[in-house]
Amino acid sequence: MIVGAVMPPATDHASPSPAGFAFPKARRLRRRGDFVRLHPSRARVHTPHFLLLIGEGPSVEAAARLGVTVTRKVGSAVERNRVKRLVREAFRLDPALLPNGVDVVVIAKAGAPTLALADVQAEWDVVRGLLRRRAHEVLRGERAPSRKGRP
RNA sequence: GUAGUCGAACAGGUGAUCGUCGGCGACGGGGUCUCGAUCUCGUCGCGGGAGGAACGUCCGAGCUCCAUAGGGCAGGGUGCCAGGUAACGCCUGGUGCGGGUGACCGCGAGGACAGUGCCACAGAGAACAGUCCGCCGCUCCGCGCGCCCUCUCGAGAGGGAGGGCACGCCGAUCGGUGAGGGUGAAACGGCGGGGUAAGAGCCCACCGCGUCGACGGUAACGCCGACGGCACGGCAAACCCCACCCGGAGCAAGGCCAUGUAAGAAGGCGACGGCGCGCAUGCUCGCUGCGUGCGCGCCGGAAGGGUGAGCCCGCCCGGUGCCUUCGGGUAGGCCGCUAGAGGCGCGCGGUGACGCGCGCCGUAGAGGAAUGAUCGCCACCGCGCAGCAGGGCGACCGAGGCGCGGGACAGAACUCGGCGUACGGACGACUGCGACC
RNA sequence: GGGCGUUUAACUCAGCGGUAGAGUGCGACCUUCACACGGUUGAAGUCACAGGUUCAAAUCCUGUAACGCCCA
Secondary structure, eight states, X not given: OOOSSSSOOSOXXXXXXXXXXXXXXXXXXXXXXXXXXXXXXXXXXXXXXXXXXXXXXXXXXXXXXXXXXXXXXXXXXXXXXXXXXXXXXXXXXXXXXSOTTEEEEEEEOTTGGGOOHHHHHHHHHHTHHHHHHHHHHHHTTTTOOXXXXXX
16 A cells, blocks of 8 residues: 555545545544543554554544554653654544544554654554454444443 | 863754644534523634743742631741842852862851760770870889998908998889870860970960951951960751741632532431511500510521641631431533733943843643644755865875765643753853964 | 652561661572471672762762652
């Protein structure tokens, strides 16, 4: 796929996100409750520097929403801010990464501050198929968060 | 050239594309609603968007609530002097002490005759001290040598015994001594001379210390003179004393909207009293007066509660309620939220910190949390290349060109003033050393 | 953002001016046929770091670092 950043994915298969590359508030998780809701999710994808949690969104029609978690273990305030910006940028420039109707929380692991934008995009591109499969499983009701198992 | 000291400033620039936060204007969807607003989501346009340390949270303030922040105790802080400041533990200028050849730098730097305490080990002795080795003196015992006297043996030379005097040595008792040795971080002034039995501020000069006085300085203190004759060890970043300062918590403060410290249940505690006004009513012919009931206001006050680190005084709430237990919910929105003891420039006053006056500027306000991403160009630094133009007798130096690499520490969370810590490369002034003119 | 606390042996902790200690663990020896238990003995520490006060600092003061806790 396209890793070279600026250009949008050529296979923009009728992406319903009307805003193009915009990143409005509707595409972001803005409440602590949203994050807590995704934490017990069993739909998880690991990459060398990130952990992605996928869960059901508020509506099947709505575009996928992103939340970023970078704890103090990852680095200083400057490094944490940079990681969050890169994650948001990679999500913004790739609207087809996830289907509509899902939420995703990206948790940074140690070492993430050393990455550039192209590194993040390449890392995610490797797991693209797995991400979409997990997302569709969530939308079908499989791999729902087991609230009993995780109080 | 090299090693260093101090000061002030900066924190690469610019363009394109895609984004983001809040402000203003226009438009649209939704919520609330007193129907005019307000909040929220989005589109378009205009202009704005991290730092010198935004950091650590070590001090000081503004602001908010607790009582307008009150009194006492306890507790905490500061600590040479003078000034600056809203304030400070900060800054400036001085003083003293210490470090450096120097430019310059560092210092919690009040009080140890108000009291209490500590000074390990070593050492004789560690605080109004002490005699271990020594030194000195008197006396006594013993020994040695010399001289004198008496007695005695001997023919004599000379020998023996006793006594006396002087000297020396060994030992003992008593006394003097704090000079020397030794211990220690520290041994009750230092050094030199006189003096003495040996010594000692015992005496003297200089130094130190203390007291008094004169002079200079606002002061800390400096300097000069006289006197005293050592009387005054160190530790207060030991308790403490003295002087001055400090109420507590912190924007997750606090306020508004929504709302459940609710409704309800069980147990326990309790207290209502006085005055005034109005209304109704009874006694009274009526006014006045008296009694009863209801309502309102004021005063005192119980049970009980609050007083935001502790205790007391006090203060406040409470007044048909209060306390305990059970019961049961929300996890939202808005304000506070940025004009600030604000910055820059000039002038005046001041050694300076700083103050005063005038002019100009408009400068982030988020809330899972914006200020970014990518690609160019220019400037800067380092390395490499052709060793090119050019310079030099030469080794070599090389403007410019091409390529590669690099640019630190670090991200606002109510706001300021400081301190401390992290960190990049340039600049200016000054100092030491070396070489040359 | 704000308010606090702790750093001492490999681990858990005492010590709070005068040569750094305990328990567990570790090594060696004894005991046992062998192991465990038990006994004897030994090693192991820049007292987080850097300055300062003091004759003397793990201890007192100042600064720094790391780790941890609390808030509606």
